[in-house]
Amino acid sequence: MPPGTIDANKEILQKIFSEDFWFIIPEYQRSYVWQTDNVNELAEDLFFAFENKPDSEYFLGSLVLKRLISSSFPEYEVLDGQQRLTTFFIMMAVLRDLIQNEKAKNTIHKKIYQEEDILENVPARMRITYKIRDKVEDFINNFIILRDGTTKIEELEQYRESDNLSLMNMANAIIILRDYFVEKQEHIDLQLFVKFIFNKALFIYVSTDNTEDAFRLFTILNNRGIPLTNADILKSQNIGALKNDKEVTKYARIWEEIEGKHGDDFDRFLQFIRTILVQDKARTNLLEEFNDKIYYLKSPTKSKLKLGKETFELINRYNTIYEEIIDLQNDDLSNEFKNLVTVMKIGMRSDDWIPPIMHYYAKFGLNKIDTFLKCLEYKFTGDWVCGITPTARLEAMNNILKAIDNTDASNINRLLDNKKLFKIDETDFRGYIQGNVYGKQYCRYLLLKIECLLSDNTVHLSGYKYITVEHVLPQNPKANSQWRNDFNDEERQVWTNKLANLVLISQKKNSALGNLDFEEKKSIYLKKRIDAFHANKIFIEQNKKWNPATLEKRQKELVNLLIGN
Known part of the structure; x- marks a missing residue:
């Protein structure tokens, strides 16, 4: 033939x-x-x-x-x-x-x-x-x-x-x-x-x-069994653009290793790269986003990235970045950085904050990265708690990506001091976190951040299989309990679901623990029969009573801590 x-x-x-x-x-x-x-x-x-x-x-x-x-x-x-x-x-x-x-x-x-x-x-x-x-x-x-x-x-x-x-x-x-x-x-x-x-x-x-023809056919035809994913076809396009078999073997292995590492989250990882390059909300599937907005297949002169080697190298570079600052494998990261990233990964419902921190690190390395992460987290959390729409929150993250592009390494302070870029409505934010937070999507995250802020950063927070929110003052204390003596009905209504009355425990919720009086709960927390988080445990240990005065003092301290005052 x-x-x-x-x-x-x-x-x-x-x-x-x-x-x-x-x-x-x-x-x-x-x-x-x-x-x-x-x-x-x-x-x-x-x-x-x-x-x-x-x-x-x-x-x-x-x-x-x-x-x-x-x-x-x-x-x-x-x-x-x-x-x-x-x-x-x-x-x-x-x-x-x-x-x-x-x-x-x-x-x-x-x-x-x-x-x-x-x-x-x-x-x-x-x-x-x-x-x-x-x-x-x-x-x-x-x-x-x-x-x-x-x-x-x-x-x-x-x-x-x-x-x-x-x-x-x-x-x-x-x-x-x-x-x-x-x-x-x-x-x-x-x-x-x-x-x-x-x-x-x-x-x-x-x-x-012909390798190019073969991979073009691969993108058109599909096996009846396991449907090709966007990532599969994206890989085939880039494999087909390589010059020789040596490159095919090298970059195919790199892709396989990265895909194996991310597993089911591989498309998510590629979406991060798409966001960094396009800096706009995705309107179509991953493959079309790459073809239309990155490769510009219909207008190649506008291309942000070339098919083949350049794409593989970029994906490999950002995989390394992800490993170093999201998987926290860079030994030079501070524990303060590691702790904040850890609680963000655990507690945030969206990962739209990940592309900006990856992009910052790609351009500036570790230079003032702790400060940038704090600014990024404050903006993301503030908008989330204040009920800003997902589209508007995403637009804010894309604006940060664009600001990173427009900042040179010698003038990072200009980026970090950009109040408009990281601005939140602090009045609304304070109002929301002062109110009843139990049952809100952001409740667990706020408690995780408090744990992070109150830690001494000698170690980084990780390894929790379960993290649940526990009321100290129970939602429905028994009629003959000490709680009924310490709180009247109005006080219980005020304090039960506020930050001050909530703690994190690192196991599934224990219904038998819920209605115990404070002295019994305190004993269980401190003996590690229930693994309360460290900052919660210290506060509980330092207080002999859990009453409205205790909660009022604690609430003020926690709100000011989250506001940054």
Whole structure:
């Protein structure tokens, strides 16, 4: 086939798993991610077609392949379709180990593995070679290539608990498919089912030896199984813009490592980068935002960033920044900075504050970063508590991004002293935090910030599995309790849900603790039977009584602390 040719055809499964096709899952591909529902659905659909439409073709989905012209045999990198292809690879091993007829066993085995023949100079070769980062080769040799490997259920069960995503899902797929076909074997001859999928089930494939064309096809076509995410297509666009295979391998691995680190939050991380570059509210999905507002594919001269190497380098740089100042891996950060970032991550309902601090660090490093974070947090918290709309709060963060761009390193004070940029309505803010805060979205955050402000910053706050808000004066004290003596009904109405009466505990709320009198509660807090936060604990320890006078003094101190007076 001449170089540059795009080949498209439909092929039955036995042809796909024949001498005409040898597959490579390249480094930049995702792990094997099909889970129980995906595998069951495929098996059930196939079996329904086999029993109800045995003479009709059954469409399996599409394969997008890059033909390797350097290979001496028909070898292809799989750009799209690896999840379904891998599942059939596993399914054939399961069926081989269940069927009793030796000739049928051998036929199926040849579909997944070519035995070495020294005399005919035929090398041993797997139908699918995996170069993905999960290092699945040993697993495949032990459980798929090895005859009767799929019968080793006890060993496979252990892999179901593996931290390695591919191995966990492959082991699960073997067990699920084996259970499914063992049950079917009681009613039908599995050889007839294999005959059906070999001859009636088919893929449509598209292949080319041109990398750019291959990745362009990848963005257009989609596997029926796991839908491509915006990040998947964004990756493919940038892979396709690279100059050579060495760059593809290098940057695909970088992308995979970053994606693996962020997991389900990877699109969120890419949104941070989008926000830093565009500095405006996102109006469409992530992919369109990058294509229309960053790459300007329709008007390349306006581009803020080039596809390919430049994009990978920028994403890698901001990943490092995220690790250093959001994951707090930079050892030169102060504990004051670490504590404030920690409580913001725990208590903020929105993460729109993250792009400005990342952008600041990218431009100015650690220079006055503590001061900038305090200004940023005060603005973000003030607008949130005062009920400013999410759109207006986001616009305020984008204005800070623009101000960072317009500030040079020699004049950071001009940015930090910009009162208009960080202005909040302090009258409204004071009014809201003086009022009943229990049940408000920002209640827990205000208490976390108080903990942060009252800490001595010798260590940084982290590691809390549960953080809940507890009333000291109960919401409904018992009629015969000391609380009824210390507070009349009007005083209880005034103080029950205010900041002064609320503390944080680092475990799930304890209903049995709720109505205890102060002396009993105090004893439990101080003995660590209930892990109250440090600043709360100190205040409780220093007070013998919890009454209106105590709360009035505490309320004034906490409000002034949050206002910054």
